[in-house]
Structure formats: structure tokens, C-alpha cells
Amino acid sequence: MLIGGIEAGGTKFVCAVGDENGKVLDKVSFPTGDPDATLAEAKAFFDQHDITALGVGTFGPVDLNRHSDTYGNILNTPKTKWRNYPLLKKFQADYSVPVYLDTDVNAACLGEYNYGVSRGVDSCLYITVGTGIGAGLVQDGKVFQGRNHSEMGHILVQKHEEDPFEGACPSHGSCIEGLASGTAIEKRYSKKGIELVDNEKVWEIEAYYLAQAIMNYFVVLQPEKIILGGGVMKQEKLYSMIRQQFMELLNGYLQVENVNELIVAPSLEDEQGVLGAIALCE
Known part of the structure; x- marks a missing residue:
């Protein structure tokens, strides 16, 4: 078939x-x-x-x-x-x-749940960080949907103290998509992310915003896996930076046995x- x-x-x-x-x-x-x-x-x-x-x-x-x-x-x-x-x-x-x-x-979330890094768990969240930011949740094999599909890329986060950028989202300015998407990176620095690989401050600010969003998703949804994909996440050093800042933000409020197994990269090439x-x- x-x-x-x-x-x-x-x-x-x-x-x-x-x-x-x-x-x-x-x-x-x-x-x-x-x-x-x-x-x-x-x-x-x-x-x-x-x-x-x-x-x-x-x-x-x-x-x-x-x-x-x-x-x-x-x-x-x-x-x-x-x-x-x-x-x-x-x-x-x-x-x-x-x-x-x-x-x-x-x-993408369903693909990783059925065949990839989330195979064998009950719930997973897939976040794509690219031109925009979006996320999807699968629970017990079903994609979550409310009245319509979720718009997790438009949650509000706190600004980094060293970031004067007002945000790239035409509707919300400094939502997570407006601050951390590939579009936001390019508008903030007038360069694409691939041209900023060696600028540590760029990725420190990026990790700060993404860690905030992930903490918000985590305390609300409690997924067993959080998968970060999309073009921006081709900067592999972001994973460790995000994990560290996520744990600092969580501040021991909820138990995370192994953050390296919670926040992961896609596995299906x-x-x-x-x-x-x-x-x-x-």
C-alpha cells in the first residue's frame, strides 16, 4: 500500500x-x-x-x-x-x-513521534525555528488541536537586557517569533545567521529567548521530548546553550532528570x- x-x-x-x-x-x-x-x-x-x-x-x-x-x-x-x-x-x-x-x-512532530527520536514516549513537542517559529504537540499518537491549530510562535517573552531590537513580528513585535526567528536575526543584525556563526553574543541572545519559550511550553504541556528543528537550529551549539538557560530559568521548580534527553535535535534527516x-x- x-x-x-x-x-x-x-x-x-x-x-x-x-x-x-x-x-x-x-x-x-x-x-x-x-x-x-x-x-x-x-x-x-x-x-x-x-x-x-x-x-x-x-x-x-x-x-x-x-x-x-x-x-x-x-x-x-x-x-x-x-x-x-x-x-x-x-x-x-x-x-x-x-x-x-x-x-x-x-x-514534523508526528513524524518524530512515530519514527524518530520521540518513538516510545507518550508526548512530544516539536518546535521549528526558521523563517518563522511554530510548534506542534503530539499526545498518545494524536496531534493536539483546539478550536484551530496552535500558534505557539506568538507567545510573549521578556526582552534581553542587551537587545534593543523591537521585534520583527508585524502583529506582536517582540513575541518569540519576532525576536528569535531567522527573520528576526536577519533584521536585527542586517545579516543572515549563517554569516554570524562566530558572534557568540548573537547566539547567547537567541538561546535566552528560546529557553524562555521552551520553559513556558514545558510548564504548561509537560512533554516528554522537546525537539528543536528548523534552519536556525543548524547552529548546533545552540542546543547546549538553550539547555543551560532552560535549567536556570526552571530553577528547580520541576524535576528534569536529564535535560540532554528532554531537549533534543530531530533524528530523521x-x-x-x-x-x-x-x-x-x-
Whole structure:
């Protein structure tokens, strides 16, 4: 049985087919362009395979409220050609199989829960730190969703005393996305993170903000694993810095037996998104 999966990112689409055991059998990726061209390229790939279902983890914001008139639509995204695009309806029209839709970060979380570093635990939180910041929670094999999908990238955090930057989020300024995303780093320093590798103050401030957010998530949700992915986390030294500041902020209030096993990197070599999309169909 072949299952299709799409990691529909704001920068690139990754399309894959795999089986129910989490084995990817074929995969292709291409830049995210306008909707018609991008989805036509995806369909050309899946037309080569006899899939029985399709799972999609998409960039957002996306309407996941099943009672909404715009359920399955991309909402107020900065990608103007995708704004208000009826993504789910388009997939349902193009494919004669069941289609399952969720956010890209929820799919990544489910991929790591089923096949990766969180396999064997009851709950895990996946945080992506890239152009934006988002997070998804899986509990007992189910992706958490309230009225709509969570927007954990927009929690408020305390400013670092040496950071005059007002924040990059157009709605909230100094939320965690506005202060710690890749976009925030570039706007604060007028350089991309990759150009700031040796500037320790950059990563000290970055770790300070991310540790605050993780502490907030941890005391509320109590996940057994917290996975940090996304382009910013390619700076591997951040993991130890975040762990140290997280423990300092927690200040012994809750027991953490091994912070190195609590806060971890993804383990699926950038396939967690498509594997999670496939897992949405189970």
C-alpha cells in the first residue's frame, strides 16, 4: 500500500510516497512558486504512483476548524499568491483518494513521534525555528488541536537586557517569533545567521529567548521530548546553550532528570515532515 505525503513549506515542497511502516520509497522536492504551478508539479509526481491516501503538512496560517466555511484554506500568509487559497479543496479535486491536512510543524512532530527520536514516549513537542517559529504537540499518537491549530510562535517573552531590537513580528513585535526567528536575526543584525556563526553574543541572545519559550511550553504541556528543528537550529551549539538557560530559568521548580534527553535535535534527516504527512493518513 502506497501513501502520499507532502511537506508544503513556504520555501519548498517535498513530495514523497511511502508505506505504512514509515519507509520512503520515492521523493522529490522543488521550490514553492505560485499555487497553480506548484500543485501541478506535485500532481505530476503523484500521477506516477498508485497512492491510496494523501497527507499534507502545510505552511500557514491555515484554517483547520472543520466547522469553518474556509476549512482547509491558507489564510493571511505573507505569500500573497497563496492568501485565501482553498488548498484542501484543490487536493480533493485533483486526487481520487482521501486527503488529510495539518500544519507542517504538526506533521514534523508526528513524524518524530512515530519514527524518530520521540518513538516510545507518550508526548512530544516539536518546535521549528526558521523563517518563522511554530510548534506542534503530539499526545498518545494524536496531534493536539483546539478550536484551530496552535500558534505557539506568538507567545510573549521578556526582552534581553542587551537587545534593543523591537521585534520583527508585524502583529506582536517582540513575541518569540519576532525576536528569535531567522527573520528576526536577519533584521536585527542586517545579516543572515549563517554569516554570524562566530558572534557568540548573537547566539547567547537567541538561546535566552528560546529557553524562555521552551520553559513556558514545558510548564504548561509537560512533554516528554522537546525537539528543536528548523534552519536556525543548524547552529548546533545552540542546543547546549538553550539547555543551560532552560535549567536556570526552571530553577528547580520541576524535576528534569536529564535535560540532554528532554531537549533534543530531530533524528530523521529532514524527512520528519513527509513522514509525518504520510502518518496523518493512518
